[in-house]
Amino acid sequence: MKNNHNNSIEEFVTSSIKSGKIIMKPKWHFVLKTILRVLSIIILFFVIVYLLNFIGLVTHEKDFNILDLSPRGMRAFMVAIPWVIVLLSMFLLMTFYILVKQYSFVYRKPLVYSFFGLIFFVLFTGIIVHIFDMNFRFARFGEGPRTPILGPMHKYYRGEMMERERFERFENKVRGPEHIERD
C-alpha cells in the first residue's frame, strides 16, 4: 500500500484504519488457522508412521539378509527397499519439521535436537507398532485394492491380497496361535 501523499506513517496508518482500507483480521481466523495447523501436524505424523511401518513390512516380506554384503545380497537389498516410499517419507518429515519449527519449544533449541528428536519420536512410534504386532493390523488400513493411493501402493510393493494373506498366515504359524488374525 503506497503512501503517495507525503503523510507521516502514523497519519497514513490511522487514516487507513478510519477509512476501512485496512481491516483487522478477526480472532476466529487465527483460531481456525491454529486448529488446521495442529490437525495437519497430527495427520502428517500418522502418515509418516504408517509409511515407515509400510517400509518395515515390505522389507520383512521380501526376505533378504541385511548382513549379506555380497553383490547378490546388496542387489536383493536394493530391490527390496521401496525407495520411492523412503523418499516420500523423508519429504514428509521435512514438511512436518517446517510446520512445527515455528513453535518456541522447537526453535529455542538447536535444530539438531529438534530434528533428530522428531525422527526418534516417529521411529519410536513405529517400533511400538512393531513390538505389539500391529504391523499387519496397521497395514490393514487402506490395503484393500479399491482404496485410493494406498491400495495400489500395497498391491505394487506387496503383491496381490491373496499372496499377502498367505504370508501373514505363515508369519502367524511361525510366531504361534496367539498371533492368528481373524477377519
Added chain:
Amino acid sequence: MDYTNKTDEEIVLLIKKGNLELYGALVKRYETKMQRYAHKFLFGRNDTDDLVQDVFIKAYVNLQSFDDDRKFSPWIYRIAHNTYVNALKKKLTDKVFSIDFDTFLPHPKATETADADSEKMFTKEMLDKHMDMIGEKYREPLILYFYEDMDYKEISQILGIPASTVGVRIKRGKEKLKEILEKNNFVYEK
C-alpha cells in the same frame, strides 16, 4: 483517552476491544525504532519508509493473533524482521530453501556479559561506519543488541533462533568488525 501511562500490552488489549484509534499511539511509540532498524539493516535502500509502513499495517491486520501474555515489543520486531528479510530475499528459493547451519548445531551456552557503556558506545560508533561490510546474518543481531537494547532472549524470539546462536552471532559479528578495523589500520581496543 490518556494512554501515556499505559504499557504497550494494555494499549493492545484496548485496541482489541474496539478502541482502534489507540493504534496510532503504538505507531508513534515504535515508528522511530522501526525506521532505525530498517535503515541500519537495509542501508542503501530508498524504500525503507514503505517497508516500515508495511510493518505497522501487518501488525494491525494481525493484532488479534498477538498473545496477551507476551511482550508486544518482540512481536512487532518479529514482523519487522520478516518484512525486511523478505525485502532482501527476492528469490522464492532463498525464502524456502535457505538452511542456516548456524542454528542447526548446539553451541556452548551463551553468557550475556554486560558490556561497559564505553565499550558499547565505541562498538556502535564503529558499526555505524562499517555496517555495510558486515553480512546480514551478523548485522541483524548486532543491530538488535547494540541499537535496540534487546537481550539475547528477546533477540532469540525475534529471529526464531536459539539464544546460544544469538550469542555466537554477536561474538562473530564483533570479530568481523575487529578484522575490518585492523585491515584499515585501526586498533580495536576492548
